[in-house]
Amino acid sequence: MADLNITMCGRNFKNPITVASGTFGSGMEYSEFVDLSRLGAVTTKGVSSVPWEGNPVPRVAETPSGMLNAIGLQNPGIDVFLQRDLPFLQQQDTGIIVNVCGHSEDEYLQVVERLDDTDIDMMEINISCPNVKAGGITFGTDPKGVESITKAIKAHTKKPVIMKLSPNVTSISDIARGAEAGGADGISLINTITGMKIDIRKKSFVLANKTGGLSGPAIHPVAVRMVYEAYEAVSIPIIGMGGVATCEDAVELILAGATMVAVGCANFSNPKVSIEIIEGLVAYMDEMNIKNVSDMVGAVHDKY
Amino acid sequence: MEHKTVEIISQEKLTEDIMSLWISWEPDEAVIPGQFINVYLKDPSRMLPRPISICDVTDKGLRMVYRITGAATGTKELSGYKPKEKLRITGPVGRGYPVEELKNSENVVLMGGGIGIPPMLYLAKSLGGRCKAVLGYRDSSTFLKEEFDALGCRVLLSSDDGSVGVHGTVLDAIAADNTDCGVICACGPKPMLRGIKDYASSRDIKAYISLEERMACGVGACLGCVTKTQKTDDHSRVKNARVCVDGPVFLAGEVAL
Numbered sequence: 001m002a003d004l005n006i007t008m009c010g011r012n013f014k015n016p017i018t019v020a021s022g023t024f025g026s027g028m029e030y031s032e033f034v035d036l037s038r039l040g041a042v043t044t045k046g047v048s049s050v051p052w053e054g055n056p057v058p059r060v061a062e063t064p065s066g067m068l069n070a071i072g073l074q075n076p077g078i079d080v081f082l083q084r085d086l087p088f089l090q091q092q093d094t095g096i097i098v099n100v101c102g103h104s105e106d107e108y109l110q111v112v113e114r115l116d117d118t119d120i121d122m123m124e125i126n127i128s129c130p131n132v133k134a135g136g137i138t139f140g141t142d143p144k145g146v147e148s149i150t151k152a153i154k155a156h157t158k159k160p161v162i163m164k165l166s167p168n169v170t171s172i173s174d175i176a177r178g179a180e181a182g183g184a185d186g187i188s189l190i191n192t193i194t195g196m197k198i199d200i201r202k203k204s205f206v207l208a209n210k211t212g213g214l215s216g217p218a219i220h221p222v223a224v225r226m227v228y229e230a231y232e233a234v235s236i237p238i239i240g241m242g243g244v245a246t247c248e249d250a251v252e253l254i255l256a257g258a259t260m261v262a263v264g265c266a267n268f269s270n271p272k273v274s275i276e277i278i279e280g281l282v283a284y285m286d287e288m289n290i291k292n293v294s295d296m297v298g299a300v301h302d303k304y
Numbered sequence: 305m306e307h308k309t310v311e312i313i314s315q316e317k318l319t320e321d322i323m324s325l326w327i328s329w330e331p332d333e334a335v336i337p338g339q340f341i342n343v344y345l346k347d348p349s350r351m352l353p354r355p356i357s358i359c360d361v362t363d364k365g366l367r368m369v370y371r372i373t374g375a376a377t378g379t380k381e382l383s384g385y386k387p388k389e390k391l392r393i394t395g396p397v398g399r400g401y402p403v404e405e406l407k408n409s410e411n412v413v414l415m416g417g418g419i420g421i422p423p424m425l426y427l428a429k430s431l432g433g434r435c436k437a438v439l440g441y442r443d444s445s446t447f448l449k450e451e452f453d454a455l456g457c458r459v460l461l462s463s464d465d466g467s468v469g470v471h472g473t474v475l476d477a478i479a480a481d482n483t484d485c486g487v488i489c490a491c492g493p494k495p496m497l498r499g500i501k502d503y504a505s506s507r508d509i510k511a512y513i514s515l516e517e518r519m520a521c522g523v524g525a526c527l528g529c530v531t532k533t534q535k536t537d538d539h540s541r542v543k544n545a546r547v548c549v550d551g552p553v554f555l556a557g558e559v560a561l
């Protein structure tokens with residue numbers, strides 16, 4: 001039987017499948033549909049130092065094989081997270097990855113320090129959200145900026161730090177190197193690709209924020225290419241995401257170089273999809289005679 | 305709320321663009337009027353479920369009545385599904401109308417505008433027809449009207465073009481009728497709900513309104529569907545409630561429209 005156990009940044013996970021930040025709430029919302037203990041880890045919605053209101057509605061729109069969102073990182077803040085959401089997750093016998101957002105370096109650090117003495121597995125730092133005016137993506141589009149915010153965060157925590165990268169850049173390799181130079185323990189990619197949809201009857205924008213982040217199967221080939229390039233550029237492990245809707249999509253990202261894979265807005269099309277992907281992974285490995293999922297990581301890179 | 309596969313029992317056209325769909329439903333699964341179903345489409349390029357209100361539940365199954373909104377839409381795809389085909393859904397979703405409270409209230413007035421009419425039918429049925437139903441249509445292609453009559457409700461009509469009932473909105477219809485509103489329950493487009501909220505608050509009438517918002521997950525996780533609220537709510541800790549699970553029915557005074 002295939003062994004799905006995987007080690008990332010010194011932590012052991014039951015399997016390489018997690019969920020993408022913001023598409024699974026705090027885990028509680030999907031626990032009606034999914035036995036959370038079957039997931040490798042739950043990745044939470046972005047948490048900030050104080051509650052954030054997010055953007056006006058409409059915040060979401062469907063696009064062919066995808067969707068746009070401009071939620072604007074609405075969240076109840078780190079206090080509520082620690083009192084309500086974290087204790088719930090700690091009872092679920094699953095890995096815990098907490099996604100962190102901020103408008104300034106100081107705001108990131110406030111959250112990181114509060115998380116440092118909890119028993120979470122890893123922090124994922126969102127420096128790539130296209131939907132907030134300050135912070136978010138502005139930290140994530142310049143290699144020097146990425147290096148400096150990574151360094152600052154690493155100086156404030158002993159936990160593994162995963163920097164979440166934006167695809168809205170010219171060279172993902174340079175950004176990945178910036179994170180590695182700053183001391184990141186890992187990187188995750190891709191966040192959403194900035195897009196826009198226009199209502200031709202109203203001659204106006206569908207989203208109140210005008211632009212939104214594109215996710216879903218439509219962006220999967222971009223994610224595969226970027227994970228591949230990042231794997232070539234750095235030696236720290238990668239959480240791959242972007243349009244994963246089937247087991248085959250997850251396998252592609254692993255072969256391209258992802259140690260773990262996050263399932264994002266496919267949860268909206270099928271609340272049980274993460275479990276179906278884990279089951280599909282076992283079937284694929286059995287069929288291909290692969291014993292350990294770790295043997296698949298980056299396997300395409302040996303083939304030139 | 306459950307994620308499951310059901311079977312289509314029947315589907316028929318009520319007007320040029322309004323469809324009536326029955327799906328299989330376990331009779332012991334309780335449904336509250338005002339709740340809705342997330343319908344997942346088969347074309348995988350349509351990623352997001354369509355939220356559709358529950359119009360009726362009987363021994364036969366669960367009924368939804370919906371508008372086909374255009375030629376290249378998900379509801380157009382749905383309208384082509386045939387009996388015995390499988391359909392994936394989650395539901396019932398959300399907070400519905402307070403049926404027990406309404407049963408003990410006098411002069412309950414239901415107001416439905418357009419595709420806000422279907423959920424009012426199940427509410428009227430749950431109240432044993434002991435209510436007035438004010439139905440607002442675009443034009444003379446009415447639907448479900450006879451079924452409200454059959455429940456024994458008093459039915460008032462309005463239409464945008466004046467071809468049936470009072471020319472104007474549901475509020476024009478109750479003005480023409482001098483309706484005495486004890487409690488209002490309403491579902492329909494936002495401008496109509498705004499009008500009802502103002503009408504109710506200026507007369508100190510309790511009003512429950514069912515909101516419509518663009519949704520992604522449909523199960524409370526993505527925060528795509530929020531509405532501004534007067535008070536900070538317990539889940540979000542900001543003044544944003546989720547229409548899908550904290551609603552879709554709210555007290556008019558709770559929300560800012």
Ligand SMILES: Cc1cc2nc3c(=O)[nH]c(=O)nc-3n(C[C@H](O)[C@H](O)[C@H](O)COP(=O)(O)OP(=O)(O)OC[C@H]3O[C@@H](n4cnc5c(N)ncnc54)[C@H](O)[C@@H]3O)c2cc1C
Pocket residue numbers: 061062340352353354355356357358369370371372373374376377378379380419422423515516517518519552
């Ligand atoms: C709680 C709730 C209950 C509803 N009940 C009913 C009902 O009983 N009968 C009925 O006919 N309609 C109902 N609607 C509206 C219905 O959801 C939309 O008309 C439908 O989603 C449009 O999808 P489409 O496939 O026709 O359009 P498409 O153009 O294919 O839809 C594209 C995307 O936009 C969304 N969308 C488009 N219009 C709306 C809208 N008005 N509201 C919310 N999302 C929209 C779709 O869900 C989809 O994600 C309800 C909406 C909500 C929020």
Ligand SMILES: Cc1cc2nc3c(=O)[nH]c(=O)nc-3n(C[C@H](O)[C@H](O)[C@H](O)COP(=O)(O)O)c2cc1C
Pocket residue numbers: 020021022023045046069071073099126129164190191192214215216217219241242243244262263264265266520526528
């Ligand atoms: C509704 C929604 C909310 C999101 N919220 C966050 C967030 O809070 N933090 C974050 O780092 N990424 C967020 N993302 C990005 C996803 O985690 C993921 O990187 C992206 O959607 C690509 O994966 P997918 O195509 O599988 O959805 C969000 C995406 C969606 C669709």
Ligand code: FES
Pocket residue numbers: 518519520521522523524525526527528529530546547548549
């Ligand atoms: S639609 Fe996702 S929270 Fe309501």
